[in-house]
Amino acid sequence: MQVKVRVPATSANLGPGFDVAGLAVTLYNTFVFELLDEGLDIRGCPVQFCNEDNMTYQAFKEGAKACGLEFNGLRIDCSGDVPYTRGLGSSSTCIVAGIVGAFAFKDKYDARQEILELATRIEGHPDNVAPAIFGGLTVSVMNETVTTLNIPVKHDYRFVALIPPFTLSTEKARSVLPQQINRSDAIANVAHLALMVASLINGYDDGLKLGFKDRLHQPYRGHLIQGFDEIMTILEHDEKVLGCYLSGAGPTIMAVISGDDLKGVVRIKAELGHLLDDWQVEKLELDMRGYTCDYE
Numbered sequence: 145m146q147v148k149v150r151v152p153a154t155s156a157n158l159g160p161g162f163d164v165a166g167l168a169v170t171l172y173n174t175f176v177f178e179l180l181d182e183g184l185d186i187r188g189c190p191v192q193f194c195n196e197d198n199m200t201y202q203a204f205k206e207g208a209k210a211c212g213l214e215f216n217g218l219r220i221d222c223s224g225d226v227p228y229t230r231g232l233g234s235s236s237t238c239i240v241a242g243i244v245g246a247f248a249f250k251d252k253y254d255a256r257q258e259i260l261e262l263a264t265r266i267e268g269h270p271d272n273v274a275p276a277i278f279g280g281l282t283v284s285v286m287n288e289t290v291t292t293l294n295i296p297v298k299h300d301y302r303f304v305a306l307i308p309p310f311t312l313s314t315e316k317a318r319s320v321l322p323q324q325i326n327r328s329d330a331i332a333n334v335a336h337l338a339l340m341v342a343s344l345i346n347g348y349d350d351g352l353k354l355g356f357k358d359r360l361h362q363p364y365r366g367h368l369i370q371g372f373d374e375i376m377t378i379l380e381h382d383e384k385v386l387g388c389y390l391s392g393a394g395p396t397i398m399a400v401i402s403g404d405d406l407k408g409v410v411r412i413k414a415e416l417g418h419l420l421d422d423w424q425v426e427k428l429e430l431d432m433r434g435y436t437c438d439y440e
Contacts, residue, residue: 146440147177147248149241152279152431153226154233155303155398156271159356159389160336165283166233168275168431169303173224173237175200176440177245180217188222199235203242203266210243210262211250220245227424229311231392236272239263244437253437264290272392279434281344297430298347300403301386304412306375307424308395312368317393320364329359340387349386352400356387369395371419378415384408403429 153171157163184201186194193199200220208215226234243262247253256277263273270284274292284292340355342348366372372390379388379399385408391398401408409427413420 145178145249147245147253148174148438148440149177149244149248149253149435150174150437151237151240151244151276151435152433153428154236154272154275154392155231155305155396156233156275156392157358157361157389158340159358159362159387160333160340160360161271161283162333162358162360163269163271164285165281165337165341166271166275167281167303168279168434169232169305169428170431171225171232171305171426171428173222173226173234173241175238175241175245176219176221177204177248178219179215179249180219182217184217185219186222187220199238200242200245203239203263204246205242206262206266207243207246207259208249210258211247211252213246213249215249227307229313230307231312231390231394231396232305232307233272233276233392235314236263236267236276239266240273240276240435244435248437248439256434260290260292275434277434279432280430283341295341295344297344299344299349301430302401302403302405302408303428303430304399304401304409305391305424305426305428306397306399306412306416306420307426308369309422309424310395312365312393312395314393317361317365317368320368321361322364325360332357332359349402352387353380353385356389356400358389362390365390365394369397372397375416375419378419379412382412382415384411 152168156166158165264270274282281295343351
């Protein structure tokens with residue numbers, strides 16, 4: 145028996161929602177798991193990840209331990225379109241898929257809260273794994289357990305991912321963040337997050353441009369991304385761009401446009417011109433399902 149798990153890419157933080165907010169988008173990684181008599185066979189990912197340190201394999205082991213699955217060997221076939229270390233939740237797709245794959249062999253693949261708790265423990269924070277599990281736009285709070293709620297989005301939006309040709313590790317992106325922040329910055333972020341969430345729920349698009357603004361991480365991480373300030377300034381001056389933010393730890397930059405803005409991608413490419421040399425541009429929608437799991 146084989147277990148096939150498909151996990152959506154995620155875009156975390158959404159500006160002011162640092163380690164709290166995230167959304168799932170229509171870009172996917174797929175993993176097929178098969179139990180073997182012995183050994184480990186990983187296919188479809190770069191050779192440096194085809195070993196026991198593989199994140200998906202490590203998550204599978206943790207999932208197996210949690211659900212009582214005993215196994216001696218495993219084959220993992222990986223495929224998909226979520227780029228590595230670009231701020232689109234590639235590591236979360238691996239973690240969620242590994243846990244779900246193990247749980248599926250015990251017929252527990254839909255135990256989403258249990259999967260969330262374990263995935264958060266592995267990842268360290270829930271902003272990426274939560275939307276990968278539940279789909280849509282989520283906000284999460286960590287305490288003794290993880291509380292995640294889906295935020296209903298009233299209007300139809302598209303998310304234009306500007307994906308640069310270089311990587312940025314989460315570790316490096318976190319290393320530039322200050323240990324302390326001014327009270328005014330903290331208050332501003334709380335206000336912006338509240339405005340952003342309320343605007344999405346109520347369909348108040350005029351509140352999104354301000355709502356996506358951040359003072360906790362983007363001003364510091366932006367220095368690690370060539371052209372960041374210039375790109376953000378151009379996007380913010382585009383009246384049809386509803387908001388823009390650094391996706392996750394970066395370096396991908398996300399622009400939000402209305403679903404009926406049919407020429408939005410063409411316009412954004414023209415406005416940014418040479419700043420997007422060698423960058424990949426993807427027009428994405430909200431994924432409302434989260435991961436899916438099938439038996440083959």
